[in-house]
Amino acid sequence: MIINVILLVQFLAQVQVASGPPTQEVTALLETGVAAEDRGDLDQAIVNFQKAVDLAPASPVPLLRLGDAYMRKHDYGAAIRPLKRAAELSPDVVAVHRLLGYSLLSQGYASEAIPHLEIAHESGALGIAQLQADRPAEAIISLKDALAKTPDDIDLIYYLSRAGSALSSQSQDKLLAEFPHTARGHQVLGQSYYAARMFSEAEKEYELAVTQRPDLPGLHLELGEIYAATSDWAKAEEQFRAEAKLQPGSSEAAYRLGSALLEEGKVKEATEELRHSDSLRPDMPETLYALGRTLAVSAPEAAEVPLGRVIALEKQTPLAGQAYLLLASIHRKQGKTEEAAREVAEYKRIQNLASKRGE
Amino acid sequence: MRSFLVSLFVSLCTITQIAKLSREPQFEAISLKGVDFTLRNSPTPRKYLIETMPGGVALLDYNNDGLLDIFLVNAGHVPDPLLPAANFDRSNPTYWNRLYRQNKDGTFTDVTVQAGLQNAGATNYGMGVAVGDYDNDGFPDIYVTNFGRNILYHNNGDGTFTDVTAKAGVGAGGWSTSAGFFDYDNDGHLDLFVTRYLDWTPEKSKTCGRIAEPMYCPPGEFAATTSILYRNRGNGTFEDVSAASGISTKEGRGLGVAFADYDGDGFTDVFVANDAIEQFLWHNNGNGTFSEIAMDAGAALSSTGKKLSGMGVVFQDYDNDGLPDLLVTQLPHEPYVLFHNDGKGSFSAQELEAGLGRLSGNVSGWGVGLEDFDNDGWKDLFVAQGHVFDNVQLYDGSLSYREPPLFALNRGGHFEKSDAGSDMAVAGRGAAFGDLNNDGWIDVITTSLGRRPQVYLNRGGKSHWLTITLRGKRSNRDGYGARVQVNGQVRFATASGSYLCSSDKRLHFGLGDANMGDVEVRWPSGGRQILRAVKADQFLTIEEARP
Numbered sequence A: 001m002i003i004n005v006i007l008l009v010q011f012l013a014q015v016q017v018a019s020g021p022p023t024q025e026v027t028a029l030l031e032t033g034v035a036a037e038d039r040g041d042l043d044q045a046i047v048n049f050q051k052a053v054d055l056a057p058a059s060p061v062p063l064l065r066l067g068d069a070y071m072r073k074h075d076y077g078a079a080i081r082p083l084k085r086a087a088e089l090s091p092d093v094v095a096v097h098r099l100l101g102y103s104l105l106s107q108g109y110a111s112e113a114i115p116h117l118e119i120a121h122e123s124g125a126l127g128i129a130q131l132q133a134d135r136p137a138e139a140i141i142s143l144k145d146a147l148a149k150t151p152d153d154i155d156l157i158y159y160l161s162r163a164g165s166a167l168s169s170q171s172q173d174k175l176l177a178e179f180p181h182t183a184r185g186h187q188v189l190g191q192s193y194y195a196a197r198m199f200s201e202a203e204k205e206y207e208l209a210v211t212q213r214p215d216l217p218g219l220h221l222e223l224g225e226i227y228a229a230t231s232d233w234a235k236a237e238e239q240f241r242a243e244a245k246l247q248p249g250s251s252e253a254a255y256r257l258g259s260a261l262l263e264e265g266k267v268k269e270a271t272e273e274l275r276h277s278d279s280l281r282p283d284m285p286e287t288l289y290a291l292g293r294t295l296a297v298s299a300p301e302a303a304e305v306p307l308g309r310v311i312a313l314e315k316q317t318p319l320a321g322q323a324y325l326l327l328a329s330i331h332r333k334q335g336k337t338e339e340a341a342r343e344v345a346e347y348k349r350i351q352n353l354a355s356k357r358g359e
Numbered sequence B: 001m002r003s004f005l006v007s008l009f010v011s012l013c014t015i016t017q018i019a020k021l022s023r024e025p026q027f028e029a030i031s032l033k034g035v036d037f038t039l040r041n042s043p044t045p046r047k048y049l050i051e052t053m054p055g056g057v058a059l060l061d062y063n064n065d066g067l068l069d070i071f072l073v074n075a076g077h078v079p080d081p082l083l084p085a086a087n088f089d090r091s092n093p094t095y096w097n098r099l100y101r102q103n104k105d106g107t108f109t110d111v112t113v114q115a116g117l118q119n120a121g122a123t124n125y126g127m128g129v130a131v132g133d134y135d136n137d138g139f140p141d142i143y144v145t146n147f148g149r150n151i152l153y154h155n156n157g158d159g160t161f162t163d164v165t166a167k168a169g170v171g172a173g174g175w176s177t178s179a180g181f182f183d184y185d186n187d188g189h190l191d192l193f194v195t196r197y198l199d200w201t202p203e204k205s206k207t208c209g210r211i212a213e214p215m216y217c218p219p220g221e222f223a224a225t226t227s228i229l230y231r232n233r234g235n236g237t238f239e240d241v242s243a244a245s246g247i248s249t250k251e252g253r254g255l256g257v258a259f260a261d262y263d264g265d266g267f268t269d270v271f272v273a274n275d276a277i278e279q280f281l282w283h284n285n286g287n288g289t290f291s292e293i294a295m296d297a298g299a300a301l302s303s304t305g306k307k308l309s310g311m312g313v314v315f316q317d318y319d320n321d322g323l324p325d326l327l328v329t330q331l332p333h334e335p336y337v338l339f340h341n342d343g344k345g346s347f348s349a350q351e352l353e354a355g356l357g358r359l360s361g362n363v364s365g366w367g368v369g370l371e372d373f374d375n376d377g378w379k380d381l382f383v384a385q386g387h388v389f390d391n392v393q394l395y396d397g398s399l400s401y402r403e404p405p406l407f408a409l410n411r412g413g414h415f416e417k418s419d420a421g422s423d424m425a426v427a428g429r430g431a432a433f434g435d436l437n438n439d440g441w442i443d444v445i446t447t448s449l450g451r452r453p454q455v456y457l458n459r460g461g462k463s464h465w466l467t468i469t470l471r472g473k474r475s476n477r478d479g480y481g482a483r484v485q486v487n488g489q490v491r492f493a494t495a496s497g498s499y500l501c502s503s504d505k506r507l508h509f510g511l512g513d514a515n516m517g518d519v520e521v522r523w524p525s526g527g528r529q530i531l532r533a534v535k536a537d538q539f540l541t542i543e544e545a546r547p
Helices: A005-019 A024-039 A042-055 A060-072 A076-089 A094-106 A110-119 A123-132 A136-149 A154-178 A183-195 A199-212 A219-229 A233-246 A251-263 A267-280 A285-298 A300-314 A318-333 A337-356 B002-023 B356-360
Strands: B027-030 B057-060 B069-072 B098-102 B108-110 B125-132 B141-147 B151-155 B161-163 B176-182 B191-196 B207-209 B214-216 B228-232 B238-240 B254-260 B269-274 B280-284 B290-292 B313-316 B325-328 B337-343 B346-349 B365-371 B380-385 B406-410 B415-417 B428-434 B443-448 B454-458 B464-471 B483-486 B489-492 B507-512 B516-522 B528-535 B538-543
Touching (some): A024 A042, A024 A060, A042 A060, A076 A094, A094 A123, A123 A136, A123 A154, A136 A154, A183 A199, A199 A219, A219 A251, A233 B356, A251 A267, A251 A285, A251 B356, A267 A285, A285 A300, A300 A318, A318 A337, A318 B346, B057 B125, B141 B176, B356 B406, B356 B415, B380 B443, B464 B483, B489 B507, B516 B538
Parallel strands (some): B176 B254, B254 B313, B365 B428, B464 B538
Antiparallel strands (some): B069 B098, B141 B151, B176 B191, B228 B238, B254 B269, B280 B290, B313 B325, B325 B337, B380 B406, B380 B428, B406 B415, B464 B507, B483 B489
16 A cells, blocks of 8 residues: 555645645655655654644645655554545645545545545545445446456455455345345345255245246256255256256256256156257266266166267366266176276276366 | 945955055164163264264174074263373273173063173273174174274173183274174184274364364374284184285275175175275185275276265175175265176166165165065165264254164165154164064164164064074084075175174075075085975074085
């Protein structure tokens, strides 16, 4: 938060023009103060600048110098008062607003900092202030603006992500406060319970949501996932089936339904659903792997095709390793022991790679 | 008109009765008169991992009176803090292991002191039990595993036991869990396999989870360790052959152990249920050595390539194809794994086809048995359940520390949930199986932390059965390792399997409607005996024929 010397010189020149020249004694105090600053003796500089302020309380230059010295000392609270006064005396000087905005923000006065940072066009700090003032939608705009200038600023990226979360949370709060008994209200609450792994509470909310709006896309899918998380596969199947009916073109609904059916041991039906999912959206590795699992039971030779596609798509990932392991199981049953051994070796190689990557 | 009404009434009564019968649970949960044991694991806020792992139970006929007796392993008092070489207060009767003798009227008498079993070792925190007649004297001996030193109690045949651990050389050390007697070299003397869990000591203990709500650490936080194989020299002493046999070449986190000859080569193989690591299938090479081949045999990982949190295991043939399969219980979010024996030495995970996906995805299984509880000719499933973390609900609202057991009937190789007779939720651990009241129907006893054992007494039914006791001559006297086939069903003779437990050594077969059975025994010695048209509904002793 320390401004550099060049900028300060520019600020002082602006203020000088706005308020007229200071007296000789004041000038001397400012010079000795600056010299002390240059020596790193900020305490002495503050003493000198304070004396200058006392001698010329209506002059913005000593006030600005004093505020700046406090900021250099990281005593942002003490900087606020002289900077506020400087801003009153020189309301059109952008540099004063910039310093005051930063000092206010650093002390947690986000709402008060916002107008000064707006005047100073400090979009990054402004975004942070807006976020802290519970105005996440505006914060997102400001932070995006700042990031357009410095796209790799990790602090800005961090605050932007926080602003996104806050906006989402705020929207949820609004939904819950104003529309708690709607399907969306129950859905939002259900999502919160699900995230907290409070599954029975999440189930209840989703069931209320589904009762109200059985036609709402996604609701059945999410409720099905809750059932799946608790291994209640029969109920999961019911919900995924409802979603698949509602969205016959959804590859995900078909994939989830197929997976639930597989967990229930309904291999034939699972195969049909997973084939359907694959036709809707080809080359999804998870779908292909699940299809390989079902076919490994019902038609082992046919399982080699989707599992081969998983390996081709995934190459070195753990899912590719799983596909190798399943192929090994199929080939072992077929008496192809050499192939099985090779596939187990591939599985182990991929596992070792994953271990090295820390997965 | 009147006769129509009468027949309608009769029909309705019959329908009502059938409906009532079909609803009736196979078991009745009962308390055994005279059994006042409580498994005292003494949990502390420091979450010492040993606290959540006990304890074993054995069903054995220690006095050969034809009635099953019960031996229960207690845990101990855990000092807080737990220091190295701590005293678990095992001299306090509250923490004794207990032997209950069954009386002729079905009640039990605590004979712990009379039998000389009250000394469990002050520095031993109890875990499990194995039973076998290691000296072939006709009386079952007891091996108790501990965190500490294990104890071998020799059955003197007069109702008393003697601690022969030092002489026998089977004290092990570290943290032993499941153990089992089997004859790996077919020399007629039972050898001893001891699984060990972790390289855990009080100094290495730590807690995991949130600071305000600490939980037990998962096993991956501690180093793995090796199992131990003791070869019976036949003179009352054992030799540690862990290194020579190859067993100590791989470190695991063993909790369960089960034995069967999976590839029909005449030598008993060993499966170790490991926690959070690949499972081990030790193939008996027939020359005193073992090779760990689970990965190549397809029995190391789940069907999706995940490591199991293997806890209990049973090694029996669930689908009546004559080959022993493996069922491994584990923690939630993955079903219990069923490694189907495909023949030619390979396995494939078939839990989903067998219906276990629906039954076991969100529960934690420990002691497990495949027994024909309804005597229909198919081995059913019983699992003692309960999560390992006593505060798991703080971390996952979908899980429970206490769970009811799982009982599932086997319908032609597919398991379907059934009523265990009690849905009381407990922190279930051990499960042993046997015919407690000699009615031809298999009963269950389970252990749970902080509670008395639960007994599930089989209500029986109309199907026929045959229960066989083997008496080895050239083979070990218990006949452990024999392959016994009755009307196409196969059982591998063992008291081991499950978790920390030892079951009735008698081999039970449900015969369904058949009132006769053809019996074939393949003894570990290599001998083969066939008995034709054996009458059903009897306890049959088969003595090994001399060559």
